[in-house]
Amino acid sequence: MKKLTRRESLKLGATALAGAAVGMNLGHSARAQEPTLDLKPEQGATLRVLRPAKFVAGDEKLWLENTEKYTKATGVQVKVESQGWEDLRPKAAVAANVGKGPDVVYGWHDDAHQYPEKLVDLTDLGDYLDKKYGGWYDVCRKFGMRDGKWIAIPLGAAGARIVYRISALKEAGFEEWPKDLDGMLKVAQALASKGKPGGLALGNAVGDGNTWCHWLVWAHGGKMVDEADQVVINSPETVAALKYARELYQSFVPGTLSWLDPSNNKVFLDGQISWTMNGISIYYAAKNSQDEKIKALVDDIGHAILPVGPVGHPTELHLTVPAMVFAYTKYPNAAKDYIRFMLEREQYVPWQEASLGYFSQPLREYEKSPIWTVDPKHTPYRDLMANMLWPGYAGSLGYASAGVMADFVMVNMVAQAASGDKTPEEAAAEAQKRAERYYKV
């Protein structure tokens, strides 16, 4: 797979800048110099689009409005179907398998890499968006490209930040959430000793559990597989991460071993924990609450990016949404054009705003979206895709990475060690064995 190095991306950026400068010198507006892509939807085209069910109300409303705009502009009728998050992946896979179903699917993470041969080549679209909007984040190429071709176009990522109570942090003697792991542990312990514990999901929580467990292990240098897809989770780095998890766990509120995705939201909003890790949805829920007690939390909620561990670079994992066009579609151009339309500035920026920043962009240009500055509490959610790695890091995306994550190998390992059910060494050894079953040839 072609992977852009930092130097190359800088070069590209510089070229783009130079291009813009030339444009200005010639007296044209920068907009006029923007690349174009004329996909010409097929005559009489209609589309069925499958996307994740809304998590915040504004997301779906704006999505449908944008879709209507698209129909008005092109005459292409589009039927948008929302799917529960956990049913989306199997539904997309079955559609790929039987060759019938929606034309466009907005799926999850590594979906596209499980059936790349069933997808339409989106390289022209990927290149066009890359040039027009300041370039893809590196991780987007990992998610979207295979063998040098674009097979999926990332729409963005929904991700997690530390969500904390400002007053509790101050009471414990800290001004801001630490940027390193040692500092974070100290804060967590100080908060717990003040009777204000935090909590992170350790049950089989698809979103919250995977997000923080992967981040923590990667932050210490542990990883499920190396670049050659060899399972290397049983390593001293992983053991160090698990020892850290054990200490952090002791500052948690009781019951986190059974927490599923909604648990931390409701416990935080009830005022029982002082910090957790979550999407912007807790803040959003507090802001829109009719309950005065919950509404009063709004000013007290702070957001911070996830601390960086000994590896020295961000190691986050967020829920990525790739858009795929299935090869069986009768209207590939219309399908591609729809994906393009939704990612164009005029649609994407208002949609991000309506989603209250729940989705962070895949293209650098949208770092300037007003949503990230209109409220300083949104800003930490801006750089999700700049800071994230991918499922099955540092190996390839595909069946094995998806299977290991769906089987909660990482989450179970952290939960076993954190709760003291197994020693860090035993937990890492068991995870190694479990992961090897997926990565066997």
Added chain:
Amino acid sequence: MTAEAIPGTKVFGTLAQLLENRTVLSVLFMLPAVSILVFFLAYPLGLGIWMGFTDVRIGRPGVFIGLDNYISLFDDDVFWLSVFNTLVYTVTATIAKFGLGLWLALLLNKAIPLKAIIRAIVLLPYIVPTVLSAIAFWWIYDPQFSIISWMLQKFGLIDQFVDFLGVPWNARWSVIAANIWRGIPFVAICLLAGLQTISASLYEAAALDGANAWQRFRFITLPMLMPIMAVVMTFSVLYTFTDFQLIYAITRGGPLNATHLMATLAFQRAIPGGDLGQGAAIATAMIPFLIAATLFSYYGLQRRKWQQGGRDD
């Protein structure tokens, strides 16, 4: 003019003759039912078993890999944990459901006021969609919002909320309790139907012979109920063994996979994980257990001796 002279009539005659044949006719009559069984039961079952021998994935057809899936499962601690969980879950929940269901049926069989209404109420847990009752239990067992913990705390019995779902054995007993709550009505109502078929004259005769309440239960009720108990027991075991919804809504198999049943593990691996072959192998591994349970019910509980109030000597 004879019938042989017209070819059409000859064909018709042969058909009529064929239809006169009892074997042909019975095959024809059975055909609709057999085809339903073949298409909707035998084919999916066969396909599932076949998939267990392949590496089929969602989105990709598989190739035959022999016993690879089973060999891999044999060496899989999570799988064995799920087998253990399933057995504990099925055995304890079934025994409790049977004991309590039978007791409830005996109570409901007595002449009590508002009998019809009470019987209707008893059915409620069974009528509520499983997912709804599971979500209710999820809240009841919540580590932070549990009403049980809240009440115990109000009464001063505990200091800290009970971690129902966060400790492996607590979680197991909690989901078993939810399953029992949901399963009792089925057992109770079926056994009640059985109880009502027992002729009152038998009890009168026994009473004349001086049999006490226990003897009447032991030598009349139990044997007369045995055939229906065999059927109810079979279904109850099958439903419990293959339970999915309760677990999926309450724990997702957690904590630390302590409540993963074979059905939920098969789903987790096959659908979200995409590994249909592995999932099918786990599902197929459930079949021997199910057959054993069915055989036990049929050859055990339907023993004529037991049904006549006798014992195995």
